[in-house]
Amino acid sequence: MALNWVEIDLAALRHNFSQVRQRVGSQVAILAVVKSDAYGHGMLPVARELAEAGAEFFGVSKCWEALKLRSAGIQQPILVLAGMEVEDALAVVAHDLRPAVYRLDHCRLLERAAQHAGKQARIHLKLDTGMGRLGIPLPDLGPFLDQLAGLKHVQVEGVFSHLATSDESDKAFSQEQLARFRSALQMLHDRSISFTYAHIANSGAVMDIPEAHYQLVRPGIMLYGSLPSKDILSPAPLRPVMALKTKILQVKWVPAGHSIGYGRAFVCSRPTRIATIAVGYDDGYPRVLSNRGEALVHGVRVPIVGRVSMNLVTLDVTHVPQASPDDEVVLLGTQGTERISAEEIAQKAHTISYEIYCAIGKNPQRIFLNSSRRLA
Ligand SMILES: Cc1ncc(COP(=O)(O)O)c(C=O)c1O
Known part of the structure; x- marks a missing residue:
């Protein structure tokens, strides 16, 4: 899998x-x-x-x-x-x-x-x-x-x-x-x-x-499922088609003062529960979202802490005590009642949803859901 x-x-x-x-x-x-x-x-x-x-x-x-x-x-x-x-x-x-x-x-x-x-x-x-x-x-x-x-x-x-x-x-x-x-x-x-x-x-x-x-x-x-911009005057009610999901590889407590990831770009100000997830810029997730992006864990928004690296991202899950290894994490899409849109990611990455979709869509593992076509 x-x-x-x-x-x-x-x-x-x-x-x-x-x-x-x-x-x-x-x-x-x-x-x-x-x-x-x-x-x-x-x-x-x-x-x-x-x-x-x-x-x-x-x-x-x-x-x-x-x-x-x-x-x-x-x-x-x-x-x-x-x-x-x-x-x-x-x-x-x-x-x-x-x-x-x-x-x-x-x-x-x-x-x-x-x-x-x-x-x-x-x-x-x-x-x-x-x-x-x-x-x-x-x-x-x-x-x-x-x-x-x-x-x-x-x-x-x-x-x-x-x-x-x-x-x-x-x-x-x-x-x-x-x-x-x-x-x-x-x-x-x-x-x-x-x-x-x-x-x-x-x-x-x-x-x-x-x-x-x-x-x-x-x-x-x-x-x-995206509007071309937020300035559309008469927007149609659209539904997002793409989601990017991954899993927690490891969860651990680190003490205050501990730094996370390349360049020590994040230093914990308190004891922090860090979840490391299996996604990175190689999967089209923008590196510019280091210390800025968010993910959904158990339907809760949690911040990315530290740099986005090629295959790994680190999350602060201190406030999601049930977060455990192998849990599903959503970087783009919906979990429970929370949603992270391509527009949100694009805005933080100073680009447009088009580029986010094209980049994430290069991921070779694609799962197609809800087809109306009968499988041959
Ligand atoms: C010539 C042409 N027509 C239509 C489209 C579709 O544009 P949009 O995705 O904004 O609907 C594109 C997209 O780049 C295009 O190049």
């Missing part, structure tokens, strides 16, 4: 998906963003569960992730958000992947591969409406579309962009991006380029900007 593990509650995942559905209705397709191993939650079990729950599309960052989904039997369309590499063209066409496209050389490669295969390559044009990262700059869109018009085996299935500040309470920049997006869509319309999906909504926009839903939305973080 593992000394620490990550639990993934698939019932919570389904609940969160249903919250997205409730927000966008049945006429808008949901593209579940499952890149980066579903933000650390396990891409294949998450995608299978969401496919069953009705996700119409999946989104990954790279082609190899899409191929992994295809090999696992996922038949829904898959958008490759970071686009393709030159060597991916044949696989994109063979497996009907939808690459984000922002380079003409990629379009030409897809044209050749699709012609060769006797198929159409379906693409989603990625526009830069203000994020400033990937995407066709809007002044270049006209010439880009002129070139694209000559490629008969490349079909524009979608046109999309990404919002930089949809999770902020001030939506002014999102509205600017939306205005630019609308003008770009009009350019396609003026050229009689028809496509099925315009899309721009991430979780922030799913919740706060209904006019950004168009024909498809791309939620990520809200599926995993």
Whole structure:
């Protein structure tokens, strides 16, 4: 049995998906963003569960992730958000992947591969409406579309962009991006380029900007039970999906003046009962939470004392007399009526919940709970 593990509650995942559905209705397709191993939650079990729950599309960052989904039997369309590499063209066409496209050389490669295969390559044009990262700059869109018009085996299935500040309470920049997006869509319309999906909504926009839903939305973080930020105006009631648990290896009394761990970063001011638990920064738990984080033992919050080391953390359990070796400890998640959220950890670690999930989710010991799917 593992000394620490990550639990993934698939019932919570389904609940969160249903919250997205409730927000966008049945006429808008949901593209579940499952890149980066579903933000650390396990891409294949998450995608299978969401496919069953009705996700119409999946989104990954790279082609190899899409191929992994295809090999696992996922038949829904898959958008490759970071686009393709030159060597991916044949696989994109063979497996009907939808690459984000922002380079003409990629379009030409897809044209050749699709012609060769006797198929159409379906693409989603990625526009830069203000994020400033990937995407066709809007002044270049006209010439880009002129070139694209000559490629008969490349079909524009979608046109999309990404919002930089949809999770902020001030939506002014999102509205600017939306205005630019609308003008770009009009350019396609003026050229009689028809496509099925315009899309721009991430979780922030799913919740706060209904006019950004168009024909498809791309939620990520809200599926995993977190708001993109605390500034969301109209938050959905979400349930956390991931928990990080471990066990007490040893409990002992140490006298006042005794120091704990590397660097002697904590010195006991009184006789203290120390529980050493089997988790560390190698498990994605941030080292910056040394002397700052908390854990749950017998449903009670206890402080981390001393430094978080690679595989061990030390807790002050003086006020939890029943704490004993082999007891379960929760670093992220719920125990009794107490809960430690990814947001709480992220705030203390000066980061965002996304990064906490991705880091903790690298733990190889994952347990999937409450699947609605019958085991084969
Ligand atoms: C292009 C794109 N769309 C949608 C998402 C999902 O964003 P969120 O997790 O904030 O919902 C991401 C995530 O990074 C993304 O890169």
